Amino acid sequence: MLRRGLILFVLAGFLTVAGTASAHTPLFSCFDNADGTIYCEGGFSDGSSASGVPIIVKDASGEVILSLQLSGNSDVEFDKPEGEYSVVFDGGEGHDILIPGSQIFE
């Protein structure tokens, strides 16, 4: 009985790990709307949604100046910060993407 329970537990563990370690890659892109706002969109390489993923905007010293979330359409828009900044797609460990403001074009 104990042995059967152990096998089930191990199997369940494997299944859980397999379920979370999927092969998709996080994707994130931002562009300057040329009207004082920045538009960012996220997603995954398998086409799945990134809705709800936290988006963090930092200043040159790394201080958080905005904490946002991708919408149901996996996008977000915010006012363009003054000076140097960067935008982080906070998809969890191994799924973070940072885009420096200097690489965000119209």
Add this chain to the structure above:
Amino acid sequence: MKRGLLLAGLLTLFLSVPALAHFQMLYTPESALEQGGEMSLKLVFTHPFDGDHIMDMDPVQEFYVAHQRGEEGEPRKTDLKEYLSEITWKGLDDAAGKAFDANLPARVVRSMGDYVFVLVPTPYYEKADEGYIQQFTKMIVNVGGMPGNWSEPLGLPAEIVPLNKPYANWTGGVFTGVVMSNGEPVPNIEVEVEYLNVDVDMTANSFVGEPKIEAPHPAFETMSVMANGKGEFSIGLPKAGWWGIAVPDVVELEHDGKEMVQEAVLWIQVTDIP
């Protein structure tokens, strides 16, 4: 006797002339883009393996793109006819024909995902056949690696729907598609395949250089494969570059009192493994 030999020789020459396959090209240098931005496309009606015989295109009937980002949302259709301008395209034989280019502003191809470009040309009158040809042509571009609507049928009268991402094919791979007419598979139909055997000069509006491959036999210039009972076909991809897939005679109808065939064309790009 001598006359008979001459006649036989001439007959052999005529018989060995390959059946020239017309392919409506919808060309851009790269189909898998890191990021969006301004984009240039060329619309040329030609024989891609030979890189010559440029046929005059009349003003385009429809030219649009259907874009979708990821699984969310419906494909968004954008009319692109306003970006077309007439050009003259020169083939390797120095003969030229009327073609079009499209210079798209950054806002059209900016977001991540798939962009399915569709060209519906004005029917082309082929004197030899005393009939018209109209090739519904698709070419698919991806931005940023996020997939979209590459496998979605658009319900065209003649259409090839990819079963592989058409912009992500390694050399040596296999490409599979389905021939459709108005969203329904077309079984047991012949599919033609040609390699774009020449380089393209986007600035000079011409094919340039020498053909990359010399075919050992005319059958290798335009290859043929039959779709199965479900309209599905597969082709191998032995060389990097652009491959044109055409399905002749999907629909036969009448236009201006003449016979017209509506055909499907799909362009896919093949990339070498580094």
